[in-house]
Amino acid sequence: MRSTFMGLETARRGMFTQQSALYTTGQNVANASTPGYTRQRVNFAQTEPYPGVGMNMPQLPGQMGTGVKAESVQRIRESFLDVQYRGENNKAGYWQARSDALSKMESIMNEPSDSGLSTVMDQFWQSLQDLAVDPTNAGARSVVRQRGEAVGDTFNYLSNSLSAVKRDQKDQVDVTVKEINSVVYQLDQINKQIGSVEPHGMLPNDLYDERDRLVDQLSSLVNIKVDYVKSGGNADPKAEGKAVIKLVDDNGSEQGVLLSNAGYNKLNVNYKGADDSVNTITVGAQTIDFSKMNSSGKLRALIESYGYEKDGQSTGIYSDMLNELDNMAYTFAKEFNDVHASGLSPNEIAAGKNDEIPFFSGASRADVAFIIDNTGSMTVPINNVKTNINNFASMLKDQGIEANLGLVTYGEVGETGGDPAKNALTTDISQFVNYVNSITMTGGGDTPESGLEAIMDPNNGAISYDAATGDLKHIILVTDAPVHDVTDGKSTYSITDVANALLQKGIRLHVVTDLSNTQLQGLSDPTGGLFIDINSPDFGTQLQKIATNITNDIGSKKGYASRIDVSQAIKDSLDNIATATGSVPSAATLGDSSNVKALADVINQPFDYGNNSEQSDFRNYYQNVIGGMGVLSQEATRLTTNSTTLQQSVDQKRQSVSSVSLDEEMTNMIQFQQAYNASARMITLQDELLDKIINGMGTGGR
Amino acid sequence: MSQEKLIATMEKLLKLHKSLYDLAVKKTEIVKANDMDALNQLLKDEQAHLAAIAKLEQGRQQLAADLVQGMDQPTPTLSHCLNVIEGEDWVTLDRLRSELLDAIVQIQQRNDLNQKMVYQSLQFVNLTLNLVSPQPQAEDFNYGPPTKVNKPGATGLFNQKA
Numbered sequence: 001m002r003s004t005f006m007g008l009e010t011a012r013r014g015m016f017t018q019q020s021a022l023y024t025t026g027q028n029v030a031n032a033s034t035p036g037y038t039r040q041r042v043n044f045a046q047t048e049p050y051p052g053v054g055m056n057m058p059q060l061p062g063q064m065g066t067g068v069k070a071e072s073v074q075r076i077r078e079s080f081l082d083v084q085y086r087g088e089n090n091k092a093g094y095w096q097a098r099s100d101a102l103s104k105m106e107s108i109m110n111e112p113s114d115s116g117l118s119t120v121m122d123q124f125w126q127s128l129q130d131l132a133v134d135p136t137n138a139g140a141r142s143v144v145r146q147r148g149e150a151v152g153d154t155f156n157y158l159s160n161s162l163s164a165v166k167r168d169q170k171d172q173v174d175v176t177v178k179e180i181n182s183v184v185y186q187l188d189q190i191n192k193q194i195g196s197v198e199p200h201g202m203l204p205n206d207l208y209d210e211r212d213r214l215v216d217q218l219s220s221l222v223n224i225k226v227d228y229v230k231s232g233g234n235a236d237p238k239a240e241g242k243a244v245i246k247l248v249d250d251n252g253s254e255q256g257v258l259l260s261n262a263g264y265n266k267l268n269v270n271y272k273g274a275d276d277s278v279n280t281i282t283v284g285a286q287t288i289d290f291s292k293m294n295s296s297g298k299l300r301a302l303i304e305s306y307g308y309e310k311d312g313q314s315t316g317i318y319s320d321m322l323n324e325l326d327n328m329a330y331t332f333a334k335e336f337n338d339v340h341a342s343g344l345s346p347n348e349i350a351a352g353k354n355d356e357i358p359f360f361s362g363a364s365r366a367d368v369a370f371i372i373d374n375t376g377s378m379t380v381p382i383n384n385v386k387t388n389i390n391n392f393a394s395m396l397k398d399q400g401i402e403a404n405l406g407l408v409t410y411g412e413v414g415e416t417g418g419d420p421a422k423n424a425l426t427t428d429i430s431q432f433v434n435y436v437n438s439i440t441m442t443g444g445g446d447t448p449e450s451g452l453e454a455i456m457d458p459n460n461g462a463i464s465y466d467a468a469t470g471d472l473k474h475i476i477l478v479t480d481a482p483v484h485d486v487t488d489g490k491s492t493y494s495i496t497d498v499a500n501a502l503l504q505k506g507i508r509l510h511v512v513t514d515l516s517n518t519q520l521q522g523l524s525d526p527t528g529g530l531f532i533d534i535n536s537p538d539f540g541t542q543l544q545k546i547a548t549n550i551t552n553d554i555g556s557k558k559g560y561a562s563r564i565d566v567s568q569a570i571k572d573s574l575d576n577i578a579t580a581t582g583s584v585p586s587a588a589t590l591g592d593s594s595n596v597k598a599l600a601d602v603i604n605q606p607f608d609y610g611n612n613s614e615q616s617d618f619r620n621y622y623q624n625v626i627g628g629m630g631v632l633s634q635e636a637t638r639l640t641t642n643s644t645t646l647q648q649s650v651d652q653k654r655q656s657v658s659s660v661s662l663d664e665e666m667t668n669m670i671q672f673q674q675a676y677n678a679s680a681r682m683i684t685l686q687d688e689l690l691d692k693i694i695n696g697m698g699t700g701g702r
Numbered sequence: 703m704s705q706e707k708l709i710a711t712m713e714k715l716l717k718l719h720k721s722l723y724d725l726a727v728k729k730t731e732i733v734k735a736n737d738m739d740a741l742n743q744l745l746k747d748e749q750a751h752l753a754a755i756a757k758l759e760q761g762r763q764q765l766a767a768d769l770v771q772g773m774d775q776p777t778p779t780l781s782h783c784l785n786v787i788e789g790e791d792w793v794t795l796d797r798l799r800s801e802l803l804d805a806i807v808q809i810q811q812r813n814d815l816n817q818k819m820v821y822q823s824l825q826f827v828n829l830t831l832n833l834v835s836p837q838p839q840a841e842d843f844n845y846g847p848p849t850k851v852n853k854p855g856a857t858g859l860f861n862q863k864a
Contacts, residue, residue: 080829084822642815649734649819653826 002060006050007686013067014679017044020070021672025665032660036213038075039660040205045071072236075205081654082212086219086226088647090297093220095643097301099636101169101317106633108161109321111626118622120154121603123147128600135579135593144577145570148359152565155329159322159561166318169306173269173278176221176299181266183218184245187211188264191242198241199233208240215243222267223248223295229261247283249294256283269299273309277316317632324610324625325561331609332618333360333554333564336602341552343578343595344588352585355548357576359599361567362554366396366472367425369406369462371454373479376441381478381512384539386436392543393429399551400568401472405432408462410454411442413490420453420460451483451520452493455509456501463501472553473507476546480534482519495522502527506556510546528553705791708765708783712798715758719805722751726812733819 003009021042031037049063110116124147131140190211197204215226225248228241235241245259247267258265265284273279281288290303291310307316341356348355372382393403406425413419423435455461455475462475484490499522502509510529511520524531530549532542555563569576580592606615616624725748732740770782780799784792 080826084825088822638811642818645730645734645815646818646822650822652734 002050002064004690005686006064006066007689008683010065010067011679011682011686013047013069014682015676017042017068017070018672018676018679022669022676024073025669025672028660029662029665032662032665036209037660038077038205038209038212038658039665040073040075042073043071044068072203072238073205074203074238075208076658077212078654078657081650081657082216085647085650085654086216086224088643088650089216089220090223092640092643092647093298094296094301095636095640097298098305098317099633099640101165101301101305102629102633102636104165105162105317105321105629108158108165109626109629117154117158118619120147120150121618121622124151125600125603128596131577131579132593132596132600135596136590138574141574141577145566145574148566148570152360155325155561155564159325159559162318162322162325163562166306166322169302169318170271173299173302173306176302177267177269180218180221180299183214183221184258184264184267187214187218187243187245187259190214191259194240195231195242198231198235198239201234201236203236203239211243215245218245220298222297222299223250224258225252225254247288247295250296251294255288255293255295256281256286258283269303273307273314274312275307275314275319277307277309277314277319278303279309321625321629322561326557326559327609327611328618328621328625329561329564330554330557331607332602333362333560335605335607336360336599337552337554339595339598339602340578342581343598344580344582344585345578346575346590347573348576348578349580349585349588349590354583354585355569356552357569357578358552358554358567359570359577360554361400361551361565362560362563363472364400364563365402365404366474366550366553367404367406367465368550369408369425369465369475371408371410371451371462371475371477371479372436372439373411373449373451373481374409374439374441375411375449375481377480378478379441381480381534381539382436382439385478386433388540388543389432389436390429391540392547395544395547396550398568400571401551402427403429404471405429406462406465407432407435408454408460409439410450412447413450413453413484420450420457422460422462422464425465448482448484448488448490449479450491451477451479452485452491452495452498455498455523456493463505463507472550472555473505474529474546474550474553475502475507475509476512477509477520477523478512478534479520480514480517482517485519495519499523499526508549508553510549512542704765704768705787708762708769709791709794709798711758711762711765712795712802715755715762716798716802716805718751718755718758719802719809722748722755723805723809723812725751726809726816729816730812730819733816733823736823 021044024040024042028039045068047066047069050066051057051060051063111118113119124144127140127143127147131137131144134140190207194204194207194211197207215224218224225246227244227246229244230241231239242261243259244257244261246254247256247258248254256265256267258267265286268282269278270280270282271278278290281290281293290308293300303316305317307314307319309315337358337360340359342354344354345357348357370385372378372385374382389405393405396403404425404427407423408420410420426432453461455477456463458464486492486494499509502523503526507527508529509523509527510532511517511524512532512534513520514535515531515533521531523529530546532545536542551567554560579596580588580590581595581598582588582592603618606617608615609618609621610616725744729741729744732744766780766783769786780795784795784799787795
């Protein structure tokens with residue numbers, strides 16, 4: 001038996017469903033300008049027909065439909081366009097960050113211009129030419145000094161500005177990492193919320209929209225791949241599920257999991273590479289080596305400009321440019337100093353000796369470690385050190401270098417008082433004299449002693465003194481006997497190994513010993529130190545030679561561009577500028593300008609500026625460096641424009657699919673409204689039928 | 703003198719390249735807007751340009767060969783011509799050469815962008831096609847003995863016979 005009110009119920013269902021469709025249309029129209037909103041539509045489905053099959057089913061014709069229901073509300077979104085968009089967004093993020101970094105560097109280097117390095121070097125060269133015309137002209141000398149200071153200032157400024165921007169990049173990396181972690185955390189929260197709605201059979205469309213917006217944001221920072229995992233329960237087959245986000249490289253292979261069903265992993269950048277550069281990135285428990293990670297995105301661009309470790313060296317846009325500046329400044333200063341030191345200045349001619357004055361200096365402090373043999377025969381040399389140390393320190397101070405002195409005593413390892421004993425570095429000369437006074441002599445005589453241990457012992461050897469980069473590092477070994485080495489079995493070190501270790505640390509070792517003790521020359525020669533006679537009657541003069549060597553040392557190449565400055569001697573007196581050549585001071589004349597010409601030539605001579613066995617002169621090398629930077633910057637700008645255009649084009653396609661078109665919504669409104677009206681009309685009809693049955697039947701002829 | 707003719711040819715070449723670059727810029731906008739008719743029209747314009755450039759290029763090579771008759775170079779280039787000419791003409795020719803190089807680099811970069819955009823659109827089109835077209839049956843790739851069973855065949859999303 002069909003029910004009485006079946007038609008009424010069917011029409012009622014029609015009205016309700018059309019109403020829900022109108023509600024959804026209203027929702028679309030209201031959200032027409034919400035960013036990230038995807039239009040929704042209602043899926044209509046028929047309700048179960050009557051009667052169902054079974055043994056006791058009523059014998060009615062066919063199965064009659066019973067109306068309509070709103071089965072689900074679904075988003076209209078094209079997931080392939082999402083994938084395309086995220087790819088383009090990722091590339092755009094990378095090139096954008098990279099071109100920003102490069103354009104900042106370009107504006108600092110400021111070439112070609114009136115204030116760039118090449119103009120300053122040209123002016124310096126010009127001033128040398130002017131001095132060559134009349135070497136006695138004090139005005140020309142003053143100009144040379146001024147221009148020299150300008151060269152130093154320019155290098156300092158470039159190096160410091162680049163370092164400051166490099167530190168900025170590091171801050172930006174940290175900010176980006178925080179952003180990534182924050183977005184992944186938000187995604188995790190949304191995943192959980194979606195996971196609690198979907199098992200009920202409903203589709204959380206607004207949560208999906210929010211999740212897509214966050215994934216878009218994440219894709220510009222790192223390269224990711226998104227997969228979806230079904231939430232169980234009574235989930236609708238159209239439900240998207242929870243997102244699993246993996247960090248991938250540019251070939252698509254997976255490198256780490258950022259977000260999964262179980263939770264999220266934090267991303268961290270580790271600065272443990274050479275020179276504080278980035279070496280690895282950890283995602284949760286997984287560590288990825290940055291130089292092998294090919295995943296593009298804003299994070300990678302920022303790390304590349306800051307500096308990362310590759311093959312044990314720190315490389316990166318800013319690191320490389322700072323290295324180039326150091327290379328140029330160091331090589332130029334060293335060659336210039338060599339030519340200048342070999343020349344004679346008016347002061348040197350008047351004094352009658354060549355003081356080997358450097359033009360450029362490189363450091364303000366020198367760590368000088370004295371290693372003194374404390375065996376019985378050394379009483380006289382130790383006294384000599386004590387009496388002459390003040391003179392030594394003041395010689396260094398005159399050149400603007402503060403002496404930081406240290407003392408290591410040694411004898412025969414194993415004998416009492418024979419192990420290396422180290423005293424702390426101090427700038428107080430009287431404290432150093434106290435150290436020397438407190439040396440207790442042990443036995444030993446003239447047999448070999450454990451000198452190499454005194455250098456190399458990791459706790460008590462001179463090599464363990466902690467020197468800041470940029471300070472000059474020197475060791476003065478005072479002994480009258482040879483040292484044990486691997487050949488006589490009483491030491492674990494060999495002379496060549498020790499020399500290499502010293503070279504690697506940039507330490508110069510000077511030897512004060514008996515001139516017949518040629519074994520120790522194997523330590524002083526490779527490191528650039530002096531070999532001095534311990535038995536010389538005028539110990540003070542010998543120490544002075546070492547002091548001169550120290551003041552001519554401009555220190556290590558690393559960071560030299562930020563330290564380069566005109567030396568104290570030149571700043572004190574213009575007459576210290578070496579204009580004349582010749583090895584005999586008494587035969588030199590004040591009007592001889594040949595050294596100035598040689599100095600002016602330094603800028604034109606080919607040297608190995610890049611430390612890669614290729615020779616070029618200063619201008620060519622600098623042109624190469626600037627040209628390389630310009631090419632990188634131009635490419636980055638071009639690719640930024642390209643990838644932004646592509647990203648916008650995909651976004652337009654995406655919007656054409658998912659955004660609200662008011663015309664379409666209006667048309668749909670008409671459709672749903674008329675369907676609503678038609679259902680309402682059906683209800684009126686059913687009402688009339690029922691009215692006829694109830695009030696008009698069975699009263700025969702009334 | 704063939705020098706003036708060479709300079710005139712270079713000027714025309716430069717103008718054509720510049721308008722080719724404008725066409726490339728327009729193409730980017732058209733591809734963004736997905737406008738097929740305009741794209742077809744543009745392609746015809748481009749063909750006309752390319753034909754004109756090819757002809758001018760031939761003429762230029764001929765003129766260059768005339769200028770450097772002395773040396774036996776199989777393909778005389780502008781650099782060789784620059785060695786032979788001097789004075790004002792040299793300055794003009796040098797300027798034209800660098801401007802032409804710039805224009806060519808610009809066209810190249812713009813074409814790179816256009817290519818990437820068309821590739822992107824093609825990805826989408828291919829995806830859609832793969833969704834609606836039937837998958838080829840693995841058994842149909844080779845000949846084989848005729849089987850009695852009538853395979854229904856994959857019909858994709860549409861019933862094409864209807």
